[in-house]
Amino acid sequence: MTRLDLTGLETRPAQVWGGVRLVPLVRAEPMPGLRLHAEIYAGLGAVAVDKGVEYLAYVPHGFVADWSGEESHPGPDGGPGGGQDGGRGDGHGNGRRAQQRASYGTQLGDARPDAMAVHHHHRMVKRRRPGKGLSGGAATTRCRFLPLHLALEGYLSLHFGGPSVAWEEWSRQAVRQGFSPREEEAYLGLDVRGLTDALRVFEIHPGQCGVLLYTADSLAAAFVVPHPDDYRALHPSLLQDLYGELVHQYAFFGGPVADFEARIPDRYVTTLADLRARAVAQERLWDETHRAVLARELLTESYAFERVYRMGSYELHRFLPPFSRGRQEQHIGELITDHKGRTAYLKTFRLSDAQVRRGHLLNVLADHDWGLAGAAEALGTTYEELVRRIKAAGFGPLLNEHVVARRIAETK
Template structure:
């Protein structure tokens, strides 16, 4: 996945420079597209830290917490001089009977990303991105217009909740990951369900991917992906076709195979992954670690279109080293869009309604159907319903 200038990606777009798509593999409605690096990143490594089957509260800031099911975290280890690094926790076994490292249950964390040592950062994969979505305009109305309730003025959107499904509940995903053939040099995967892009996962090094490949079952997926996996029929496999009448030598066969691989990569980048790569995102830096930057990003919420949130580690040239994305459902996109439009108009309902091309009463009912009805005064909401 490259652009004309692979040395400097567009900072607003999600650009997978250095990662190339290989032919997909299909299991039922699940399509897995390998991402391969020509040169792995040697001075940043990732490994998983298990937390067990427990609900974990994370203190985001004083008097504000993020609570979710967090089965594992990632620990990023890097070197300060660019020399190769080993994944934190790597051990040299002394015998074949070494016991595994014990895990614990309920844990309390401070922040979704926290530096543990000079060259070690612990963060909660995907939850970093979800926290950014849940915190969208979390403070509520910036001006106490008369339509807003006392709850909205005093507490904003607290508490803010969203629902998601574990990968183990996405039909066919476990079997697809089990039979999936990991390519040499593979550092990531694009996961499609019913040919809808569900998630992208990329890591710095092939060894990291082999170790973290099963963690996709512990990731979160939106309701759209869960429904597609349950209801949609198997997807067709894209098979390469070479005209044997034109092949006269082994060199011509190699050329034909390379042309088919290039054609698949172009088709994938421009068509299948276009909803992810063709749009700009709002990025926020979470942590800087040497030459690497951990960030999360939000889309410009576009109703009835494909929208993704995610988190990434980029190097000093802006290239993706680590990436994990989450596809929002239509209801989640609608909520984000409404909050963005309200914030853009200083939470003034009449101005926001005019900007959306609807009446104030219609906007009020949209807020109620999106789950934000408690932010409006009851008498105001009743007046909107009567209209």
């Protein structure tokens, strides 16, 4: 698998609010036997991803995938309404019911907390044991994962180990510890101009299982779930998702986008059947327009997939783009596919130009065993210019300045 497959999903006419365009995605039939629901966390999360390595970020919620095939309806707090988990926490000793939690700054009374609590998670994906009332031998049919953070951690861990060869140009820190720490910035959905109002007035269609989010008519994110009830419950979670720098800039500086309008000349309509046929033709034209944009910006790209969890006949993956310098729209993300490769769940994160450049630079360095001379030749540039790019990407402290300066002087 190298490409995304959105077979079974159809678009509906877009809805526009200012510079935000929302394109509904609907299914004729839900994906069988798989459901998603959210559980609420305190906000700041620390995830143990490896020995001595933690991922730190704002983690407002996790998603729980249930592939038991049983109907599992979310409760009033967005968590399970009496299912296998019974409203437990993260499954490793930190359980408290979601009803008892409050977001930072929303406590009753005049006193404000001095600090935000940190919620510790064990792994990005965590198997869930059978809940109370089930036999001890019951099969595990649930797992918890951290939406978008699974994909972002995959991007941050790109060649995280650092140089595979102890070249003189790299510092001892780079050789021993790799590129630690790595960090990237993102914006909360609440900070994306117009998104709150757009989601508030958004009309949820029958059978809707996803949405394409555009800012200034550039694809910002794709979100797909297996069941329409899951989408209705998780629709507000888009405000708590993370969005890239470009998404924030396009929404803030971009002007209102044009809405799709249907104009049917009355000279072609003499009966209700004529009007119905013209309306169907217009809907088909809208769908073709959206699919052309979707194919150009998301579906024709070849991704590097990594399977991180198997759940019955479904599999959870995360993916990275090829970091091509000649292509502007590049997304990282995560998805759940069935045995035919069809997408049941999808979340994407639009990378900024700087993030694409960093990914491209790391790939080229790794392809040439971290030798600066070979990497510079592959990039068609000079040794000195490659050093400048490494520093501009934020990796300058990992270079041995004395050796690099001597090599630059030798090349002149």
